[in-house]
Structure formats: structure tokens, C-alpha cells
Amino acid sequence: MDAVIDFLPVLLRGFGTTLLLLLIAGVGAFVVGLIIAAMRISPVASLRAFATVYTEVLRNTPLTLVLFFCAFVLPYLGVRTEYFILACIGLTAYTSPFIAEAIRSGVNGVAIGQAEAARSLGLDFGQTLRIIVLPQAVRMVIPPLINVYIALTKNTSVAGGFFVAELFLSGRDIINSRGDAVFAILFSVAFLYLIITIPLGRIAAVVERKVAILR
């Protein structure tokens, strides 16, 4: 246990980096995902096709490969920047199609009569989406979105394999200098992940129940 207390600052710094990754990639992926989702339901065929290909390719590529691309191939192609930023780019790119899918399935989940009623009132595409469909979709989208963020939290650990000193890598580094306390260190790292993921999961469950009652 003393190893954990000795290295607590390192561990907490790693935790901070994990939170920062989560925040940046989370916001970035939400913005990109929203754009991709809008492209997928838009009337313009070329945008729809692009969004579909983007989603399918990224969803079927392992995260390790995406981060590997960002950490090694991008610098190889001439992008020179910190590993932290590269990892943010990778996590954003990897997470965005899942967000897009969650949003799209929420939009598709709104009863079709709602859109029909809006259309028959004379609202156009933008108005229908903005005033009728999206406000309802948001509620249905929140639980799956939270699940995407839980997965993102766990996925930030992969960035540790690509030189970003987040929680996983900090734990690994501490083990290198304190090989006698492996169990305690790994357990505290796991604990720090769990204090993000389990509350998020609880929130998702509560929201899901609330939405179910309203419908």
C-alpha cells in the first residue's frame, strides 16, 4: 500500500490526463459525430455516401490500429506534434462514428407520425428536425451516448500504449520502479477507472428508466 501512497501524485497526474483525454476526445467526437449523423440523414446523396463509408470503415478498424496510425504513421507522413494531441485525434476519430450511430438511431426512433405531422403542418426539413424530431431524439439518445462515453473512458487506456502518460501508463511506470507492489498498484488504477465508469453507468440506467416512463 505504501507504494500507492508514495506514487499517489504520479497516479493522480495520470488520472488527470485520462480525464483530459476523455474531455477533449468526448467533445470532439460529439461534434464530429453530430456532423456525420446530419450527413447520414441529409437529402444530399454524396454526403450520405461519404458518411456511410466513414462510419463503416472506422467502426471496423481496431482502436489500436487507429492510434497506431496517429502515433506512428501521421508523424511519418510529416505531422509533427505531441503524442497527447495525436491520441486526442485518434480517440476523436474512433469514437465519432459510434456517436453518430447513437444519434441516428435516436432520430430513427422518434415515431414516424411525429415527422409526418410536422411535415403536414408545413414545416420544412430544418424546422422538422429542430423543433419536432431532435428534442424527442435527444432523450432517447442520452443512454446510448453515455454508454459510448463509458467505452471511451476505458479506451483512453489504449493511448497509454502510445506514449501518453495517462492512468494506464502511469500505473505501468510505477510498477517498473516498485515491482513488489504490483497488485496494489493495479488495483488502485482499476479503482480510478471504476470511479468514472460505474457512476456513468448508473446515470445511464436512471435516465433510461425515466425516459421509459415518459413514453
Add this chain to the structure above:
Amino acid sequence: MSTSVLFDAPGPKARRRARILSIIGIVAIAALVAWIIFTLASPRITANGVEQPGVFDPSRWDIFTDLALWRGVGTAVINTLRMAGVAAAGAIVVGILFSFGRTANTAWVRVPVTVVLEFFRGMPVLLMMLFILLIFRTGSYWAGVLALAIYNGAIIGEILRAGIASLPRGQRESGLAIGLSPVQTRMRIEFPQAFRQMLPIIIAQLVVLLKDTSLAYIISYPELLRLITNNLSNYYGNRYFFPLFFLCFVIYLALNLTLSFIARRVARRTAGGYVKKGKAKFEAPNVGVGGGSVPL
């Protein structure tokens, strides 16, 4: 398709606008692709001052005629599939055990199993791999297999539990009424139906498992990514780094798209099972973000 409701059948003006937008979109995407191709094709000075020809230069792809390379690639694919296969079998077994524990009638079994499940599902697979590697000293192969089996087993267990919960109550009641014991009812009446019902989602989770074998890269297991981009690239030289990475990407894409395709086929074939409408929360298979499709 609700998309068609969102906008009118376009009139001449809207059609023109859509066409213009479509062309702008195509031009923008084409420009992006062209820029990428141009960047890749232009020669580059590497860190040690050697000029490398562009990516499309034949001299950077000539190793693909080398048989030894393909043998290496074969080994890499087999290593990945070996890990995925064993882990998948393990995950299903673990998942079945978890689902029984989670739905047990005695709180003495149910509560601890629930806590353990939450614990396994809430932490990264990578951390679990490291844990098994360092604590049990299993070597990277078994560390990867066990971590993937336990983690995905926890998720599959939760999927099966939801499957059992979505069955009509009458199934269990009639099982008990004809004199089967509770355990027999679970094994012979409820479980087979739940398994069949949830098969598409389980397969989707196995696609996630296949994707996650690449995490073993970080604990130095020679799977696809490590073997191809590290070992082969060191052997053949840095010049082939990008082509080899690209090969790796294509192999993963092919593997995963094939499995996803199978999952979709299975989903269509098992659709229309015997489940209360609106109770089965799980949607069509969706290659998960890596955390699985089940709410934590």
C-alpha cells in the same frame, strides 16, 4: 426509412439545389482524397537525410512479391485468429456461467456475481491483460486470451440475462408446472430460447472481441499489427512501413466486415423469435465501441 418523411419529394428548384450541393460535396471529398494521394505520393526526406520515393512508387511495394512476407502475414493472421478463437469460446462459457449466477434465486450467489460483473465490465481490457500478465505470469498469449474471455464473458453474461428476462413469464411457469425443477427449467426451457434470441448480439460482441485482440499489441503479443508493422517492417526496412501498415488495415477491415456481415445474416434469420414486443431492449447488431452494447 423515416428520412423520406423529413423532406418533400423535391421539386425542380430543390432538385437543382440538391444537385449543386451534391456536386460541391463530391468536389470537396475528391479534393480531400486528391490531397491525401498527393501527400502520399510526393517524395520525402526522412530523419536521417535519405530521400524516399513517394508511396506509390513501385520500389515501395516490391516486397509484396516476396513469398516470405506472405508467410509472415499468414503467421500474423493465425496468431490473431488463435487468440480470438480461444477467447471467444472462453467468453461464451464465462458468459453462460455469469448469466446463471446473475439470475440465481439465492441472493448469496446473485449479489457477489453482480458485483464481480460490474467490476469486470467497468475497467479497461488492457488493464486486465496487464494484470494477468504481471500477477499470474502467464505470458502475453494467455494474458490476452484470459482478459478477453473474462471481459467479453461479463458482457455476454449480461446479454444472456437480458435475453432470459425478455422471455414471457409463461415459459418459466409452464416449465415448472409440468414438473421440471427450477434448474431444469432454466437449462432446458429458458436458456436455449434466450441464447437463440440474443445470438446476433453475441456475434456482434465477438466482432468486438476480434477487434480487441489488437490490444495485445501493447503487451507485446505478436499479433497482426505487431508482427506486420514491427517485425516485418524492421526486417524489410522503414521504406515499407506505410505499405505494411496499409496491408494490416486491409486485413482487419476484411476480417471484421466479413464477421459483421455474418452477424447481420444471422440476425435476419433468427428475427421474429418468441419475445414480448418492446421488452428486448437490444437493437440490431452494431459493432460496439469496444465496451459492448449493454448498459453498464
